[in-house]
Amino acid sequence: SVCSSKLALSQVHPMWQEPLAVPGGDRQSPVDIVVRESIFDPQLRPLKVQYDPRTCQQIWNNGYSFLVEYDDTTDKSTLKGGPLEDQFRLCQFHFHWGENNTWGSEHSIDRRLYPAELHLVHWNSDKYSLFEESVIEENGLAVIAVFLKVGKRHEGLQKLVDALPAVRHKDSVVEFTKFDPACLLPENINDYWTYAGSLTTPPLTEAVTWIVMKQHIEVSHDQLAVFRSLLFTSAEEQLQRSMVNNFRVQQALKGRTVRSSFT
Ligand SMILES: CCCSc1c(F)c(F)c(S(=O)(=O)NC)c(F)c1F
Numbered sequence: 001s002v003c004s005s006k007l008a009l010s011q012v013h014p015m016w017q018e019p020l021a022v023p024g025g026d027r028q029s030p031v032d033i034v035v036r037e038s039i040f041d042p043q044l045r046p047l048k049v050q051y052d053p054r055t056c057q058q059i060w061n062n063g064y065s066f067l068v069e070y071d072d073t074t075d076k077s078t079l080k081g082g083p084l085e086d087q088f089r090l091c092q093f094h095f096h097w098g099e100n101n102t103w104g105s106e107h108s109i110d111r112r113l114y115p116a117e118l119h120l121v122h123w124n125s126d127k128y129s130l131f132e133e134s135v136i137e138e139n140g141l142a143v144i145a146v147f148l149k150v151g152k153r154h155e156g157l158q159k160l161v162d163a164l165p166a167v168r169h170k171d172s173v174v175e176f177t178k179f180d181p182a183c184l185l186p187e188n189i190n191d192y193w194t195y196a197g198s199l200t201t202p203p204l205t206e207a208v209t210w211i212v213m214k215q216h217i218e219v220s221h222d223q224l225a226v227f228r229s230l231l232f233t234s235a236e237e238q239l240q241r242s243m244v245n246n247f248r249v250q251q252a253l254k255g256r257t258v259r260s261s262f263t
């Protein structure tokens, strides 16, 4: 699928070589969400998520995270409603996580970090014909963020966990089909915060409408340990480095309002 276009990602530098200056960046991500400063917006509608597991294609280790990629050439897996005016197509989902269970998420709620964070990346197929175009447009992307907490084993996630050893090294790809990403959403998807932000990986473009779920999902310690068994490095490289702490440092809100869909 085009959504994790090799070209766009080829400019990717390891996130931890911060700061990658974004000239005049005034809507950068991630941020800390201060609950008491968020504004309830009664005009925020329920989210409409329609995912078709048959559009699931492959898992790719891009040296950053592992991306589960979907066929985004038709409107089969879509997101609309909530803060969104247009219809968005699912192109991939991936995670950010830490070296231990103390930190790993990109966003935080009143400074509380989670051990990992899921990102479901969608692009505006009403306004653009290609993912690449949408990445550089201010209303181009919509990302649903879901926090992961360590607890009971997530049965739906296990199929994905079992496939990860096949993509241990950077640039490895494995076929992965019939996975319904809806199983990774919390029961309640109508309680969320939303704000205007950016990608948290280069090109760091300010194209993202963020939708951060209030309710987290639970995964087991062992499932998260398999995430940490992935490598940033390709099979050829001398020095292998564990894929952990693949989150960006938090950015200033710079006057932005974070709205909530709930009181
Ligand atoms: C040119 C990007 C290729 S796809 C992609 C990605 F791989 C990624 F990691 C993030 S993120 O910023 O890290 N999380 C929302 C994105 F937003 C993406 F769109």
Ligand SMILES: [Zn+2]
Binding pocket: 094, 095, 096, 119, 200
């Ligand atoms: Zn992400």
